[in-house]
Amino acid sequence: MDLVIGGSGFIGTNIANRLKREGTAFSILDKKKPQAESEWINHDITNPIEPMENIDCIYHLAAEGTIRVCQENPQVCFDNNVLGTYNIAEFARKNEVKHIVFMSSYATYGNSNETSTEEFPLRARNHYSYSKIAGEAMFESYAHEYGIKVHAMRSAPVIGKHLIKGVTAHFYQKLKSNSEEIEIWGSGEQKRNYIWVEDLISAMHLTKQKQTEPYGFYNVGGADVVSALDILALLSKKLEANPKIIRDEKAGFKGDIAMQIVSSEKLQKMGWNETKNFNQYMNEYIDWLIESKFETLML
Ligand SMILES: NC(=O)c1ccc[n+]([C@@H]2O[C@H](COP(=O)([O-])OP(=O)(O)OC[C@H]3O[C@@H](n4cnc5c(N)ncnc54)[C@H](O)[C@@H]3O)[C@@H](O)[C@H]2O)c1
Numbered sequence: 001m002d003l004v005i006g007g008s009g010f011i012g013t014n015i016a017n018r019l020k021r022e023g024t025a026f027s028i029l030d031k032k033k034p035q036a037e038s039e040w041i042n043h044d045i046t047n048p049i050e051p052m053e054n055i056d057c058i059y060h061l062a063a064e065g066t067i068r069v070c071q072e073n074p075q076v077c078f079d080n081n082v083l084g085t086y087n088i089a090e091f092a093r094k095n096e097v098k099h100i101v102f103m104s105s106y107a108t109y110g111n112s113n114e115t116s117t118e119e120f121p122l123r124a125r126n127h128y129s130y131s132k133i134a135g136e137a138m139f140e141s142y143a144h145e146y147g148i149k150v151h152a153m154r155s156a157p158v159i160g161k162h163l164i165k166g167v168t169a170h171f172y173q174k175l176k177s178n179s180e181e182i183e184i185w186g187s188g189e190q191k192r193n194y195i196w197v198e199d200l201i202s203a204m205h206l207t208k209q210k211q212t213e214p215y216g217f218y219n220v221g222g223a224d225v226v227s228a229l230d231i232l233a234l235l236s237k238k239l240e241a242n243p244k245i246i247r248d249e250k251a252g253f254k255g256d257i258a259m260q261i262v263s264s265e266k267l268q269k270m271g272w273n274e275t276k277n278f279n280q281y282m283n284e285y286i287d288w289l290i291e292s293k294f295e296t297l298m299l
Pocket of ligand 1: 005006007008009010011012029030031032043044045046060061062063064065080084103104105106155156157158159
């Protein structure tokens with residue numbers, strides 16, 4: 001059986017739905033109630049996890065993922081992302097778990113004008129980044145010490161159904177309340193190579209299948225490099241809005257990552273490819289925001 005830790009959030013809900021479609025047995029461990037239909041272990045990973053038998057694979061997605069929250073509350077970042085990861089590593093060791101898929105992040109490379117391959121040095125640009133780097137280091141050691149296979153996904157920002165935060169959701173919400181004007185933080189030129197959630201999950205499954213070494217780490221990001229302004233343009237077109245853009249150049253925050261693009265070449269050599277481009281997945285996501293009456297999900 002698989003265990004999806006942090007399975008009540010955005011990526012976890014998509015993994016749970018995918019495992020269900022594929023007929024893989026799983027449970028969700030999370031401190032929040034799952035959105036997907038699943039057995040739920042209601043637990044906070046800042047505490048040790050009770051023993052469980054026959055866990056084949058853990059998807060570790062639970063984290064405080066907001067850079068600014070980590071910045072303002074270093075203890076929250078440490079407890080959830082470092083101590084929580086340690087509790088999962090210890091649970092895996094004691095319960096003979098075979099494989100762990102760890103959601104790391106593109107943020108481990110810090111700011112860079114170059115496209116980061118896996119050979120690039122890791123840079124703790126902010127507390128969130130350091131907590132992911134610490135998680136990767138911990139799992140690498142557990143993999144070598146105890147023979148648990150682990151692989152870390154250094155993922156670009158992810159787009160997909162069930163995503164209720166991030167720049168697109170934020171702009172959507174603002175345009176719904178006022179389609180005449182919109183304030184954006186900074187220049188709006190911050191660039192990312194977003195990834196469609198289903199393609200991320202396919203990458204997780206492929207690497208899990210093909211990994212021979214005890215520990216592996218893989219970038220995953222899309223071919224299209226887009227800015228916040230590109231997202232706003234697509235969203236405005238779809239909502240038939242033409243907002244006046246008001247730039248707050250001083251907004252944004254210390255520790256924000258202005259530019260980070262990850263190369264997926266290593267994954268592509270293993271046979272992975274994106275199934276949707278930026279326009280396709282963004283349109284699908286915006287349709288979901290509209291259909292799911294996203295405004296009420298935020299309440
Ligand atoms: N969403 C992205 O674009 C992105 C990109 C790169 C990496 N990641 C990483 O992927 C993972 C999942 O991201 P997401 O967007 O689905 O996040 P999310 O916030 O939607 O989901 C995280 C889930 O973890 C749970 N959780 C957090 N702390 C917990 C704790 N102490 N005990 C038990 N459960 C806890 C939350 O309740 C939530 O259900 C995170 O580790 C995040 O850092 C996300």
